[in-house]
Amino acid sequence: MRRLLIPAAALALLAACSTNTGATPAAAEGSAPGAGSTKIGFIFVGPKDDYGYNQAAYQGSQAVAKAYPGLEVLTAENVPEDDNATRIMEGMIRKGAKIIFATSYGHKDPALKVAAAHPDVVVVQQGNIVDGTMPANFGTYFGTVYEPVYLAGIVAGKTTKTGKLGYVYAFPISQTLDNINAFELGAKSVNPQAKTYVVNTSNWCDPAKQAEAAKSLLAQGVDVISQHQDCTATVIRATEAAGAYSVGYHADASALAPKGWLTGSQWNWDPLYVKIVKTALDGRFSGSEFNANYRVGYKTGDNPFVQSPYGPAVGAETKALVDAAKARIGKDGSPFLGPVADQSGQVRIAAGTVPDYKTIEAIDYFVDGVVGKIPAS
Missing domain, CATH: 3.40.50.2300 (Response regulator)
Incomplete structure (x- = not known):
């Protein structure tokens, strides 16, 4: 969740793609949001090797790539929490992404903007809360940190x-x-x-x-x-x-x-990311538990923060x-x-x-x- 100022020309170079082999049929016209996706996009506010928040989210994206070898996973590092995030996500959608993970707290407004412009794309945002009516193709998620x-x-x-x-x-x-x-x-x-x-x-x-x-x-x-x-x-x-x-x-x-290490708290995003993707690919995202402000903790399930x-x-x-x-x-x-x-x-x-x-x-x-x-x- 790091704020960076990056020249606009450089932002186009940020979306480094991790491509998997295989093929998945493209979504049919009028299908449910995210269904039949061939590509999934992840944006991170910082570098993927920060010994912290962004590294954990990047590892989760690679778990999705492993779970769905027929999909192409697009990732972008150092994406600011402003309209630059909107441009990066729009670029991923132009490349065919039908599911987008916006993984920073400050990515909520750009993510909502992208979701409104693309009702056929599932957009989920990590860590924030949406007040009022939730769009049918949007949701937030987090653990009880x-x-x-x-x-x-x-x-x-x-x-x-x-x-x-x-x-x-x-x-x-x-x-x-x-x-x-x-x-x-x-x-x-x-x-x-x-x-x-x-x-x-x-x-x-x-x-x-x-x-x-x-x-x-x-x-x-x-x-x-x-x-x-x-x-x-x-x-x-x-x-x-x-x-x-x-x-x-x-x-x-x-x-x-x-x-001096005592213990700590760390993310294990793999199961939750994969479950969100599966729900979208199956055409079940709208009305699901993830089409909401989804939270999970020790009383309600497997907390992704361990x-x-x-x-x-x-x-x-x-x-x-x-x-x-x-x-x-x-x-x-x-x-x-x-x-x-x-x-x-x-x-x-x-x-x-x-x-x-x-x-x-x-x-x-x-x-x-x-x-x-x-x-x-």
């Missing part, structure tokens, strides 16, 4: 020696606020004194700002650092070099922190606490089980309340225990 982040917070809370945790994040959108809050609530559930110090970079991938953010947190005595950035390597490397612990995000980056492997510093006692919390959430709980208070002490979720996904995605505050303020919009 804050659930495994809560579990990672438990690991961080049990590991910290200073009681100070750090969180480097990009923008104060619902996903980042939910994750920061869940991380703190998880840590506090096993370590009531734990606090999470936040630093905002105002960028999805700026290594210089990330390095400065990590340095600032470490100088304050933080000994465990997590993040919500698209590219994750800089923060993890800086944390490892300082002898502190890392909690990853988006992808398994344990290779970058052989000593826990990363543990590092060597995580013991059996901590792993047992994580297992118990995951089982509790999957049954009838939530990382945001009330009471939940904000930084001012005001109770925002009443005691005993299990908020639904929509309520959680509307959170616009930091919970008690988070140190730092939400930037003014």
Whole structure:
């Protein structure tokens, strides 16, 4: 979910195609959106090798290519969250794409524009919400990202020696606020004194700002650092070099922190991407679960956001606490089980309340225990 400014002439070169052998019949005139597609397009806001968000989405696109060797998968990296995204998707449609995955939070408006112009094309957008009537050929999808982040917070809370945790994040959108809050609530559930110090970079991938953010947190005595950035390597490397612990995000980056890696949260898009494509190819997209604001979590199915492997510093006692919390959430709980208070002490979720996904995605505050303020919009 990274914003880049790219000359218009260069944008035409971005749609690098991965072509598979075989053939699939073209869609008949008047067929359902996406049915009979021979090509599928994926756009990514950053590079496919960022040790993070875009790398995970790219891997999902390659799973689709493997599952459907008779289709051609078109991919485009570094696609900004503006009208350039519209042009890239239109270019894929001109090449024959009947299914488009717009994988960044800020790609929603361009994706809606493309869907309106091409009712025979299925367009799905990753991570946002559409209010009001959903177009018949459109949908959004995402996992409940804050659930495994809560579990990672438990690991961080049990590991910290200073009681100070750090969180480097990009923008104060619902996903980042939910994750920061869940991380703190998880840590506090096993370590009531734990606090999470936040630093905002105002960028999805700026290594210089990330390095400065990590340095600032470490100088304050933080000994465990997590993040919500698209590219994750800089923060993890800086944390490892300082002898502190890392909690990853988006992808398994344990290779970058052989000593300090604790765990993390990462995407496994493969099953969900393949299921969405199958639904469209079968002509069943309109009216399906994906023709909506689709969300899946521990209570409702296979969350595409999963826990990363543990590092060597995580013991059996901590792993047992994580297992118990995951089982509790999957049954009838939530990382945001009330009471939940904000930084001012005001109770925002009443005691005993299990908020639904929509309520959680509307959170616009930091919970008690988070140190730092939400930037003014």
